Each structure stands twice: as C-alpha cells, then as structure tokens.
Amino acid sequence: MEELNNHLPHYVKIKHYLRQLIANAQPHTKIPSELELAKQFQVSRGTAKQAIMDLVYEGLLYREQGKGTFIAERIPRIYDKLPSFTDDIKRAGRISKSKLLSFTTDAPAPRAKQFFSLTDSEHIIRYKRLIFDNNTPVALVISFLNPKLYGTLQASDIKGSLYETLRQKYGSSPTKAKDRYSFVNISPHTAKLLNCSENDYICYSERLGYLEDQTPAEFVESYIRADYFCLELSFGLDDECSTPIVHSQVPTHFTI
Structure with missing residues (x-):
C-alpha cells in the first residue's frame, strides 16, 4: 500500500x-x-x-x-454513442431481457405534448417495460414515442431493443439526446418491480431523444438501480485511449 x-x-x-x-x-x-x-x-x-x-x-x-x-459489479453506460440499456448489458457480456408491462396509446402528459408539439386531439404511444441483466431487474423504463413518426408501432413488433426495432420498421431511431440524471427516493411500487428496498435511492433519468435532423422522437423516464449501473463518459479520446469512469452519487441534477 x-x-x-x-x-x-x-x-x-x-x-x-x-x-x-x-x-x-x-x-x-x-x-x-x-x-x-x-x-x-x-x-x-x-x-x-x-x-x-x-x-x-x-x-x-x-x-x-x-x-x-x-x-460490486456495475454495468457502464458508455457515452461514445447514444446508449440503450440493452446495448449496455450486452456490451458487458451479459444477457439482456425485457418484460413488457404495458403498451398503450394515451393522451399525452403536458411535457410530452409540448415536446412533440401535439394537439389536444392527438395521442401518444406509451411503452413501459422492465430491463433485466440475466434474471435481475435493473431498470424500469417508460418510453413515450412521437405518434407522427411511429404511430403504427405495435407491441408485437418489438423484439429486444426498441431502437433496433424502430430502425428496422421505420428506418430511423433516436441518435441524439439530452439526458438528465438525479437521485430520488424509490416508491414502494417501483421498489417491488426492481426488487429493491423501499429505503434505497434510485437513479432517475429523463431523455429527450431526437432523430439526426433534430426531430423530437422519444421522451423517456427511467428508474435505474444505481448498484448495477454507473456512468462512463469520454471527452476527446480515440478508441485506443482508456475511458475515465464517472460514478455519479451526488443527489443533484446534472445534464449530459
């Protein structure tokens, strides 16, 4: 030492x-x-x-x-490209699975309505699922999709990664985003879904996802087990450089 x-x-x-x-x-x-x-x-x-x-x-x-x-072993969210939980888990050499909780077409919440520029008569696709690392639930993810882009999407279309499904069916998926992370108290319902203690903190994130041409495509709310994920950010490094790991434990908001 x-x-x-x-x-x-x-x-x-x-x-x-x-x-x-x-x-x-x-x-x-x-x-x-x-x-x-x-x-x-x-x-x-x-x-x-x-x-x-x-x-x-x-x-x-x-x-x-x-x-x-x-x-502890934690899966890095690597920001060399727009990350997805499926890709994160597979990159770590693990088996990623998801469980559909609901797939509905609903009236949009005010924030999603504004983001997608929807009228009062338009509805939004709401896709809620649990993400598993092997057999352990590690993230609860709720995606709100722009109905002008993905209005015909059905739950049966989604095989594995949502982004891969969107690319195959529609030729485009989010490639740019603003992600915001914070640490919040976990609700009893979410604690049960993620197999966590109700006394735990959880990492909550919001994503505003855009197509390459800046068209709003997806609004996402994620509840992430902080004992399974960490953030890994690189700045100006080539592929041969090692990437610094940023562990985000401070209970505050920051924007990537």
Missing part, C-alpha cells in the same frame, strides 16, 4: 486503501472485514465501518448478511 498523508482522517485512509483494492480486484471479491481493517490501521471498528459504508453508499461495495462485504 502506498504511503498516505498522515494528516488525513483514518477513515479516509481506509477508503483510499479500499479503492485501490476495488480497482485491482474482480467484482464479487470479498474485502477485509471491519475487524481486520481496524487492526491493520490501528483504529476503532466504528471508524473502519464508516469507511466501508461510505463505499457501500457509493455503490462500489455491497454487503451480505453473515457473509461479509464484496466488490
């Missing part, structure tokens, strides 16, 4: 040490216990626990009752 500044609080030193372990170990690797860390750094067990729990809240570690604390 590299020498640390002796003036740093002990729990910060432990967090630095654990971050190094996380960076160099495989997901689901067990880390030293609170007692082991307390002995190693000559601190109280409470100080060691504080360091561990900070990283648990950041989504870098997870705990299993009676077994210990382990390194």
